[in-house]
Amino acid sequence: MSTYLTRFTLRQRTEHALVMSLFVVLSLTGLPQKYFDAAWARWMIDALGGIDRIRWFHRAAGLSFTAMTAFHLMYAVGSVATGRSPLSIVPNRKDFTDAIQTLQYYLGRVDAPAQFDRFDYRQKFEYWGLVLGAVVVISTGLILYFPILFTHFFPGELVPAAKVAHSNEGLMAFLVVILWHIYNAHLNPDVFPFDKTIFTGKISLERMHHEHPLELARLKHVQDIEET
Amino acid sequence: MIRAFTLCCVLILTLVGPAAAGTPPQAAPKPPTNDDCLACHGDAGAVRGDGRSVAVKPEVFGASIHGAGGVACIDCHADLAKAAEFPHPEKLAPAQCASCHDTAVAAYDTGVHAQARRTSGNLTAATCADCHGSHDIKPSADPDSRTHHLRLIETCGRCHGNEEIIKRGKIAIGNVVDLFRDSIHGKALIKSGLSVAPTCSDCHGNHDIRRKSDPTSRVFRKSxxxxxxxxxxxxxxxxxxxxxxxxxxxxxxxxxxxxxxxxxxxxRRSDVEGWKLEVIKECGTCHEQSLNTYRDTFHGQVTALGYSRVASCADCHGSHHIFPKADARSTVAPANVVTTCKKCHFGATASFAKYDPHGDPENHARNPFLFYTSKFMKMLLFGVFAFFGIHTGLWFARGMQVKTAGRMRRRKGQDSGEDGE
Structure with a gap:
């Protein structure tokens, strides 16, 4: 029997589940709009009930995603302001050296990958990619939703640019999730076939040893994990 | 049949014979009257030597414009006026419409049908009788006439709606009558029976129908x-x-x-969805670049999906009254463009109208902001995937290598254990 540690709180797990579901809806309703010319896109649009309905779903999901992101960011700001956030997701100089060392390890130049704390550089990259991507899709999405309102404050040139940015960012998010995140969470030989941590909130001590040794060491310092 | 005709002719000769015998032989023969002709041709069974009917129904001819007007058979079949012997030879000169209708025939001679017969020996091309009939001709004002406004479509359709004749006559434009029947004009004519709806001759003329390549034609491009x-x-x-x-x-x-x-x-009606969407392609045959950039925008995408609710070419540019942007009369001229946007976007402002409905991400001069946004997003996409791709590839390779090495080590351990036994 392995010993498990709690890695994610219920709030974090709920947020992940929400992002995941909304991402599926946004991709299913967004990509056919981008590739409207392709046969599969036509088929999907018809299957989902026509362009008007697809746009309705896309906007409903987009507004939900906006609300969720706003909550997440406000929560984060609140935690930092009240000093309750460990700032463990903030990138630092070590992430840079970790990345170089790990890539050298992948290339077989050094014998061991870098040792990571609570979040490794890949996870931070992915998190910040998501946050910045969210800012881009949300702001451009709102411009496309309310072009008249936004052009009261910005010139009309913004609207086609927002469309290009929204559509490209959406595609990038989709590809990142399909290729990179699915790899990390499923195909990666360390966790294959399925890294359940974000759903259960639990991580085994073995994985902590292997993937987050520095965090484990810190936790041990605070409380004697091996005993519990 | 042949016997009946022969019998009939013999009968005529016996009737006419004594009179002929009584006149001096050097005098010209008296031309046959309509009754004389109908004595044979009025028999429904009258046929030629090859079996083709030469019957003329007396009541049909009587009801025709010529019959009612007292026109004699020999007015058209002029060579029979001088015929001395009956039954007359089978081969006669064609009926001469021109002897009365000289203007119409002169016009016909300048037309495509006469031209086809003359120059390419295309005998499928229509003559007077093909459109007007022969013994049953009615004035075109008569609803039963082949050339009545509401019936002309059938008459032209006998050739221009007949695949076999189209092929034989090498009619390049094909079956236009079928197309016309489904058109707004055709439906108005056939379904609604509207006498103001145009029929073939309203655009093409009647006797002097000319090819569209002929500068004097009513359907010549410029005309x-x-x-x-x-x-x-x-x-x-x-x-x-x-x-x-x-x-x-x-x-x-x-x-x-x-x-x-x-x-x-x-x-077709210009307010039906299908037409509104298809005409976009028509504009695009010349304005190719504008169609491409339009397709890149929200408007173009929605219309491409088959919904006409959003703006297409004519909604912004107008249809018959189109002017270049620089012209003050243009709906997209700077002074008018906000009004044009407001047709759909009620709250549109001058700033909103700066939106380029033909924005081109590749065109730096026209859309600099769009150009740089697009470039940046492409570079970002490429950069992220170059990094992710390389990183994940290496990670996977190393991960598999470590796993395989581990398995090998374990297997080696087992193997040596077995050896030990």
């Missing part, structure tokens, strides 16, 4: 707007003022005339 304007007077005036009309008037071979957008025979 088409005037032909359509005979009914669509208001639209015609707008068109001649527009950028397309002025170009056509100057002799442009490219600028569109009515049929370029509306087609010739398949004209």
């Amino acid at each position: 088409i707007p005037d032909t359509c304007s005979k009914c669509h007077t208001g639209v015609g005036r707008l068109y001649w003022e527009s950028v397309h009309g002025t170009q056509v008037a100057k002799g442009s071979p490219l600028a569109p005339v009515c049929t370029s957008c509306h087609t010739a025979h398949d004209i």
